[in-house]
Each structure stands twice: as structure tokens, then as C-alpha cells.
Amino acid sequence: MNSLIVAYLLDLILGDPQWQNHPVRIIGRMITKLEKKLNTPQGNKIFRGLILVLIVAGAAFSAVWGSLKLAGLLHPVFHFLLSLLFIYFGLSVKDLAVQANKVKLALARKDILQARKNLSLIVGRDTDKLDEPEIVRAAVETVAESIMDGIVAPLCYCFLGGPALMWLYKAVNTLDSMVGYRSARFMQFGKAAAKLDGILNFIPARITSFLIGIAGLAGKRDRFGAFKWGFRYFFKAPEFNSQIPESAMAGALGVQLGGENFYNSIAVSKALMGNNLEPLEIKHIQQSIKISYLCSVLTVISGIFLKLTIEKFL
Numbered sequence: 001m002n003s004l005i006v007a008y009l010l011d012l013i014l015g016d017p018q019w020q021n022h023p024v025r026i027i028g029r030m031i032t033k034l035e036k037k038l039n040t041p042q043g044n045k046i047f048r049g050l051i052l053v054l055i056v057a058g059a060a061f062s063a064v065w066g067s068l069k070l071a072g073l074l075h076p077v078f079h080f081l082l083s084l085l086f087i088y089f090g091l092s093v094k095d096l097a098v099q100a101n102k103v104k105l106a107l108a109r110k111d112i113l114q115a116r117k118n119l120s121l122i123v124g125r126d127t128d129k130l131d132e133p134e135i136v137r138a139a140v141e142t143v144a145e146s147i148m149d150g151i152v153a154p155l156c157y158c159f160l161g162g163p164a165l166m167w168l169y170k171a172v173n174t175l176d177s178m179v180g181y182r183s184a185r186f187m188q189f190g191k192a193a194a195k196l197d198g199i200l201n202f203i204p205a206r207i208t209s210f211l212i213g214i215a216g217l218a219g220k221r222d223r224f225g226a227f228k229w230g231f232r233y234f235f236k237a238p239e240f241n242s243q244i245p246e247s248a249m250a251g252a253l254g255v256q257l258g259g260e261n262f263y264n265s266i267a268v269s270k271a272l273m274g275n276n277l278e279p280l281e282i283k284h285i286q287q288s289i290k291i292s293y294l295c296s297v298l299t300v301i302s303g304i305f306l307k308l309t310i311e312k313f314l
Contacts (some may be wrong), residue, residue, distance in 0.1 A: 001304065003080050004158060007087035008300055016095035023060075023089050023167065027174050031056055035179060035189075045188035053175055053192045060171035065164035086163035090170050092150035093296045096143060097289045103139045104285040107132055122146075124181065126262040136280040141257050143288040144212070144249035145242045149173050151296045152211065153204035159303040172196050183264065198238030205241040206234055208295065209248040215294035216252030225251030229273055243270065250274025252291060253284050 019025070034055060038048045064086055072079035099122045106115035115135050116127040123142050130138065153173070158166040176197035179190040209230030216226035230248030233240045243258075250257040254277035258270040 001307065003083040004087050004155075005300070005304075007084045008091065008093070008155075008296070010084075010088050011091040011093050011095075012296075014094070015098055016089075016092055023086075024170065024174055027056060027060060027171050028178065030059070031175060031178050039179075039185070039189045046191050049179065049186075049189040050192040052179070052189075053172065053196060056175055057168050057171045057196075061164050061168040064167045068163060083163050086167065087158055090154045090158070090163070090166045092146065092154075093293065096146045096150055096292055100139050100143050100285055100289050103135065104282055104289075107135060107282050107285075124177075124263060126265065129262075132282075133280040136282060136284055137255075137257055137259070138261075139285045140249060140253070140255070140280070140288045141246050143285070143292055144208075144245040144257075147212065147292050147295050148205050148208040148241070148245045149201060151292065152208045152299050153201055155296075155299045155303060156204050156207065157200075159307055169200055172200055181263070195238075198241055201241045202238045205244040207299075208245040209234065211295040211298050212245060212248040212252050212291055214298060215291045216248070225254060225275065227251070229275075232273075243273065247273040249288060249291065253287055254278055255280050255284055 016022075031052070034052050038052050039045065040048075068079060068082055068086070071082045099118070102118040103115050103122075106112075106118050112132065112135075115132075116130055119130070119135055119138055120127045123138050125138060127135070127138070153169060154166050157169045172193065175193035176190075178193075179186045180194035180197060181190065209226070213224070213226035213230060217224075226248040229251030230244055233244045233247055236244075246257050250273040254275065256272055256274040256276035258273045260267055260269050262268070
């Protein structure tokens with residue numbers, strides 16, 4: 001518990017370190033190497049993709065669990081420090097804000113080319129032809145989704161099973177981001193990663209929607225908009241996980257999100273979300289960043305309260 005609190009504060013102060021041997025990058029390199037060996041024309045691609053998921057997720061969980069076990073045998077202080085590092089590396093509270101803010105600052109300077117470039121680092125869609133409102137929409141949508149998979153979900157799994165379970169989630173989430181896309185290359189091979197990521201994000205997505213709703217109560221437009229819009233996707237399948245926090249964010253800000261996006265020049269349409277009470281502007285990026293910080297605080301406080309309550313009665 002103490003290691004989580006310290007790790008969270010470190011993330012708020014320092015952000016995510018851009019190291020070559022950051023655990024996420026190590027997992028990414030592992031996925032790249034194994035994908036080349038497993039994603040071949042021969043054999044069942046879905047099964048081979050499942051093997052990749054089991055190897056990578058299993059390795060991440062085992063490495064963290066084993067190293068913490070060893071550290072604990074050496075000395076409790078080593079266990080605390082290593083837990084702190086693993087949790088710190090697994091959070092993206094400040095990094096999310098920093099990356100979104102870079103997009104905002106470029107737009108404020110009227111540097112649309114730099115804004116597109118900065119945006120391309122945090123979204124998967126094509127950005128080279130986006131105008132200012134579409135850049136704002138993309139930034140706000142990715143902040144909303146990243147609250148779920150970069151803040152709420154890692155913290156939830158950390159509260160449930162410690163750093164090892166947190167990193168199992170991070171491994172699956174990284175797998176989904178790398179091989180779970182619906183491209184021809186990963187259509188079959190990435191199914192296992194996409195399905196498991198959807199399952200693991202099912203509850204965190206709905207928690208995120210609720211937290212955005214709480215944060216949105218301070219809004220000047222429709223104070224309950226986040227609850228109303230987030231609830232529309234609440235009972236839908238895991239495939240709609242990303243739309244739950246996005247729709248809640250649209251309601252909280254009083255804007256309209258969703259619509260048509262292009263991925264490798266292929267159009268993909270999403271349902272329109274939000275009442276469109278005001279047009280998308282640069283200020284909405286900053287407002288979404290504030291909501292992300294509030295959601296992180298609410299997650300930590302709620303998690304600590306629930307954990308202490310459960311421990312007291314069990």
C-alpha cells in the first residue's frame with residue numbers, strides 16, 4: 001500500500017521515464033521478436049496468437065512476481081523499493097498529461113503541422129490531414145481512453161493482485177496495442193490479444209466512466225452529462241470498452257466526440273457521443289487533462305479506502 005502511494009506521487013512529480021529498458025519497451029521488443037516467429041502463413045493464426053499472449057503475459061507476471069519474492073527474501077526494504085519501481089513504471093498519469101499538453105501548445109501557436117506530429121505519437125489514427133477541431137477531438141478521445149488503460153486499470157489490478165497482476169495487465173494491453181489492430185496482418189493473429197484486453201478492461205472501463213462522471217460534476221454545462229452518456233454503453237460488450245470513457249468525457253465537457261477516423265487510409269466510423277453543447281476548442285484538451293488528474297486521485301483514494309475496509313472485516 002505504501003509503495004503504491006509513493007509510486008503514484010513519484011509519477012505525478014517525475015512522469016514516466018523514457019528509458020530504453022523501460023519494462024513496457026522490453027515487453028514491446030519481446031512481442032516484436034516473437035510475432036515474427038509465430039505469425040507465419042502456416043498453422044492456425046488464432047492459436048499462434050494465443051501462444052504469443054500466454055508467453056508474453058506469463059513472462060511479465062512471472063518476472064515481476066519472482067523478482068519481488070527474491071527481494072523479499074533478501075530484505076523487506078528491497079521488496080518495498082522494487083514494488084515501488086514496478087508500480088511507478090506501470091503508471092502514466094503525468095505522461096498522459098504531458099503528451100496531450102504538447103498537442104494543445106502546438107495548436108495554441110497555430111502550428112497545425114507540429115500539432116499533427118505530436119498527436120501522431122499518442123493515437124493510432126491517421127493525423128496528416130486533420131484540422132484543428134479534429135485534432136482536439138482525437139486528443140480528448142485518447143485522454144479519455146488513456147484514463148482507463150493508463151491509470152484506472154493498472155491501479156485496479158495493482159490493488160487486486162499487486163505489481164505482478166498490474167504488469168500482467170500492462171503486457172496484455174501492450175499486446176493489444178501492437179498486434180490487436182484490425183489490419184490484414186493481425187486480423188486472425190491478434191484476436192486473442194484483443195479479446196483478453198477487452199475482458200481485462202471491461203470493469204475498469206465502467207469504473208472510469210463513473211470517475212469521469214464524478215469529476216464532471218464541477219462542469220459548467222451539463223453536470224450529469226458524463227453519467228448520462230457513459231451509461232449508454234455501460235452494458236454493452238467488451239468491444240465497446242473505449243467508447244464508455246469517451247462518451248463519459250463527451251458528456252462531461254459538453255462536446256461531441258466520435259465520428260469518422262482513418263487508419264492507414266481506411267475509414268472507420270464510431271457512433272457520435274455527446275450533446276454538442278459547444279464546438280471543440282483547444283480548452284477542451286486542458287479540461288480533459290484536469291479530469292484525468294482528478295480520476296487518478298479518486299482511483300487511489302477509493303482503492304485505499306476499499307482495501308483498508310476489506311482488510312478490517314476480513
